[in-house]
Amino acid sequence: MLENNAENKAVFSRIGKRWRESIDKVKEYDVREDEQAIDTEFIPSFLFSLEYQKAQELKRRLLEKYKGVLLEEAIQGERLKTGEGSCYHIENQEKININIINPEKAKEKILSNLKLIYGIGRATEYFLKKEGYRTIEDLRQHPRFGLESIRFLQTINDNRSEVINWIGRWFPKSHPLMLCASGLWKKEDFIILDIETMGFFSRPIILLGVAQVSANHISTHQYFLENIKEEVAALRGFLSHINKNNVFLTFNGRTFDIPYIEERLAYYRMKGELGNPHFDILHFSRRAWRKELPNCRLTTLEKYLFGIEREDDVPSALVPEFYETYLRSKNIGPLIPIIEHNQQDLITLANIFSRLHKEWQ
DNA sequence: TCGTGATCCGCACCGTGTAC
DNA sequence: GTACACGGTGCGGATCACGA
Structure with a gap:
C-alpha cells in the first residue's frame, strides 16, 4: 500500500512537472526589460486582407492621435494595488433596463415541462397532459413517475444549480427552458464576463472585464495590464x-x-472557484437568430438587435498585435478601442440577455 | 397469461458549422 | 485548438396494445 502511494506520488509529480514545462514553454511572454519584439504567433492570413489593411490604418491613426498621451488622461481609472502587484482598474456605471423572467414564473414554466422526468418524451407528455397531469407537481402521485417527480421538486426548491444540470441532461444548452432557468436567480447575481487575450491558449490575458447589473444600472469593472507582469493583480x-x-x-x-x-489561475497557482452556473449567450443567440443573420458574432447581433454599428473595431485576431505595438512604442493609442469595445461587449451582453428573455417568454 | 409487434425513449456516433 | 450545437441516423431496451 505504502509502496503504491509512493509510486502514485512519483507519477503525479512527473505529470505535474511535464504540465508545468508545457506551459512554461511560453517564455516569450515573460516580460523582457529590453525593447525586443514579443512573438505573438500572430497570423495575418487568418483575416481577409481588406480587414487587415483597415486595422493597420486604424492603428496608424491611433498612434498619431495618442502620441504622448498617458493612459490616465485617455481613460479614467486608478491603479489597483494588491499584495502581488498592481494593474489599471477602470470603473464605469451606465443606465440600463434589463428585464428577465422572475423566479416564480420561471419555476412555473419549468414545472410545466413533464419531459424533464426520466421516461417521459413527447408522446408520453401529450397523453399525461390529456389525462390531467399539467405539471410535475401533479405527477407526485403517479405510480410510475411519482418518485422522480418528487426528486425534481426537491431539487428545484433546494438546489438551483442542480436544476441547470438536470435540464442539461434532457435539453440542449441553448434551449429556451435553460434560459428560463436563469430566471431562478436575481439579476444582481449575474456576473457578466469578457476577456481580451494575447492568443487562444497559454498566453496572458491583457484585459479582464466584469459587469454586474443592479436595479437600473450596469457597473463595469475592467482590469487592464499595462505590462504582462500585472496579470496576477488583474x-x-x-x-x-x-x-x-x-x-x-x-x-x-x-x-x-x-x-x-x-488555466491562467492554475499557471500562477492561484485559488479560484469558477464552477458557478453558467449561461452562454452565444448558444441562445444562435438558436434565436441564426436564420436571420449571416453569423452570430457579437458585433453582428449588436447591429441587428440594437442598430449599433461600431467604429474602429479591432478584429480579435489582431488584439495581440495591437497590444504588442503598445508595449513596444509605449503609445496607448492601439489600446483605446480594445478597452472601449470590451466595455461595450459587457453592456451588449446584458442587453441581448434581456432581449432573449423578452423573445422567449 | 403469454407472445408478438409497434412505439417510444435514451444514447451514441458522425459530419458540419461556428465561436473565441 | 477546442468545445459545443445541430441534424441525421441507427441501435437496443422498456413499455404498451392487442390477439390468441
Whole structure:
C-alpha cells in the first residue's frame, strides 16, 4: 500500500512537472526589460486582407492621435494595488433596463415541462397532459413517475444549480427552458464576463472585464495590464467580484473565457472557484437568430438587435498585435478601442440577455 | 397469461458549422 | 485548438396494445 502511494506520488509529480514545462514553454511572454519584439504567433492570413489593411490604418491613426498621451488622461481609472502587484482598474456605471423572467414564473414554466422526468418524451407528455397531469407537481402521485417527480421538486426548491444540470441532461444548452432557468436567480447575481487575450491558449490575458447589473444600472469593472507582469493583480481584481452565489453570463465563455481564466489561475497557482452556473449567450443567440443573420458574432447581433454599428473595431485576431505595438512604442493609442469595445461587449451582453428573455417568454 | 409487434425513449456516433 | 450545437441516423431496451 505504502509502496503504491509512493509510486502514485512519483507519477503525479512527473505529470505535474511535464504540465508545468508545457506551459512554461511560453517564455516569450515573460516580460523582457529590453525593447525586443514579443512573438505573438500572430497570423495575418487568418483575416481577409481588406480587414487587415483597415486595422493597420486604424492603428496608424491611433498612434498619431495618442502620441504622448498617458493612459490616465485617455481613460479614467486608478491603479489597483494588491499584495502581488498592481494593474489599471477602470470603473464605469451606465443606465440600463434589463428585464428577465422572475423566479416564480420561471419555476412555473419549468414545472410545466413533464419531459424533464426520466421516461417521459413527447408522446408520453401529450397523453399525461390529456389525462390531467399539467405539471410535475401533479405527477407526485403517479405510480410510475411519482418518485422522480418528487426528486425534481426537491431539487428545484433546494438546489438551483442542480436544476441547470438536470435540464442539461434532457435539453440542449441553448434551449429556451435553460434560459428560463436563469430566471431562478436575481439579476444582481449575474456576473457578466469578457476577456481580451494575447492568443487562444497559454498566453496572458491583457484585459479582464466584469459587469454586474443592479436595479437600473450596469457597473463595469475592467482590469487592464499595462505590462504582462500585472496579470496576477488583474486576476485578483476579477476574483474579488466572484462568490458562490454568482452566475456567469458570457459570450462563448463556456468554451473560451472561463477555461482560459482557469488555466491562467492554475499557471500562477492561484485559488479560484469558477464552477458557478453558467449561461452562454452565444448558444441562445444562435438558436434565436441564426436564420436571420449571416453569423452570430457579437458585433453582428449588436447591429441587428440594437442598430449599433461600431467604429474602429479591432478584429480579435489582431488584439495581440495591437497590444504588442503598445508595449513596444509605449503609445496607448492601439489600446483605446480594445478597452472601449470590451466595455461595450459587457453592456451588449446584458442587453441581448434581456432581449432573449423578452423573445422567449 | 403469454407472445408478438409497434412505439417510444435514451444514447451514441458522425459530419458540419461556428465561436473565441 | 477546442468545445459545443445541430441534424441525421441507427441501435437496443422498456413499455404498451392487442390477439390468441
